[in-house]
């Protein structure tokens with residue numbers, strides 16, 4: 001890979017240097033890869049009347065249309081266009097697009113040069129998106145991209161402050177063709193850190209995971225918030241000795257201060273003191289996740305970006321207008337590196353509160369830009385987590401964050417159905433909940449109806465109180481790939 005700036009040096013670069021690097025990388029990527037090798041983007045550029053050499057830097061991106069999830073779904077369901085987002089060089093397109101030196105290297109390099117080209121561009125790995133209501137979208141990786149996945153995996157551990165070579169990592173992500181599991185596995189391989197990947201609830205399960213954790217004494221635990229919390233609660237009940245744990249890394253969902261405190265409490269009961277709990281922000285379409293550096297439970301340093309690997313724009317969701325640093329808006333992502341499935345100006349549907357900051361991180365002092373840790377779903381994009389309940393558009397992920405943040409709640413599930421199961425009746429929002437020991441249900445009921453309506457604009461029609469064991473059953477905590485937090489039983 002031709003990376004000129006190593007990560008530590010990149011973290012010390014000035015904003016000006018990083019932007020110049022992005023401009024140069026983007027211009028080169030469009031000219032030498034995206035336009036010549038992607039059927040989809042060649043069409044997009046031609047239709048927009050933009051020539052590849054017109055893109056000289058990040059500012060020129062605004063001349064091109066956005067790419068949406070709907071674009072990806074449309075291409076995927078058409079056998080003729082299925083691979084239109086995948087970079088597929090041909091002898092003709094290489095001849096037309098590459099500079100002479102690069103072409104000569106290929107021409108005179110013989111079989112090894114051809115093999116290098118094959119490894120750079122031929123997919124050998126795939127992950128899928130995990131949308132709630134749309135078909136999964138495939139994202140292809142080539143051997144070149146797996147090197148990148150290893151690289152960002154190593155950077156992720158670095159930002160989390162895992163510098164101890166004796167670190168032992170317990171990976172609780174579900175074993176699946178999903179980004180989170182694999183980026184974690186590759187991070188372990190790349191850095192040489194010891195890692196046990198249990199495969200999560202469905203593969204090894206919580207009981208066996210705790211048993212083996214007691215034996216390996218992890219210093220780091222990584223996984224999805226719901227399952228990690230479940231494992232820590234079970235560990236506390238035994239109680240298991242997890243006294244070496246210093247850090248918990250959570251992926252895939254928003255993590256609230258309340259949930260962090262509940263986790264830290266459980267870990268405290270297992271002998272682990274002064275634990276740091278950090279979040280990550282990643283999405284299949286970026287083929288990477290970005291991390292928070294260590295901070296206290298109430299603080300969020302923001303997700304540290306890799307400016308050499310991709311550009312984030314922040315836009316006003318309604319107009320598509322590009323916003324400046326620090327302004328709240330939807331994140332739009334353009335990778336600067338990577339083969340296989342390649343995107344440009346991808347609308348994430350995630351609104352970053354406070355946008356992107358370019359000032360040095362007050363916690364770790366790295367200079368790389370950061371995304372504010374508070375993310376919301378944009379209503380412009382048909383975001384999968386947005387749904388109507390009783391006629392009000394609500395954000396399910398905000399409801400989830402509200403519930404998991406509550407100190408009184410052990411486990412919860414949201415059930416959306418029609419009253420009396422009659423399709424012509426009104427929506428019913430049932431909250432199933434297991435309360436923590438000592439919490440009165442009447443107290444909780446009055447608190448929740450008031451506070452929830454204020455926080456997320458909708459309150460449950462009724463609350464079903466259950467034991468933790470019953471909740472684990474309905475959630476499928478040990479039987480499903482991902483626990484079922486939201487059950488929409490309304491007819492489509």
Ligand SMILES: [Zn+2]
Pocket residue numbers: 292293301304361362363364365366
């Ligand atoms: Zn930091």
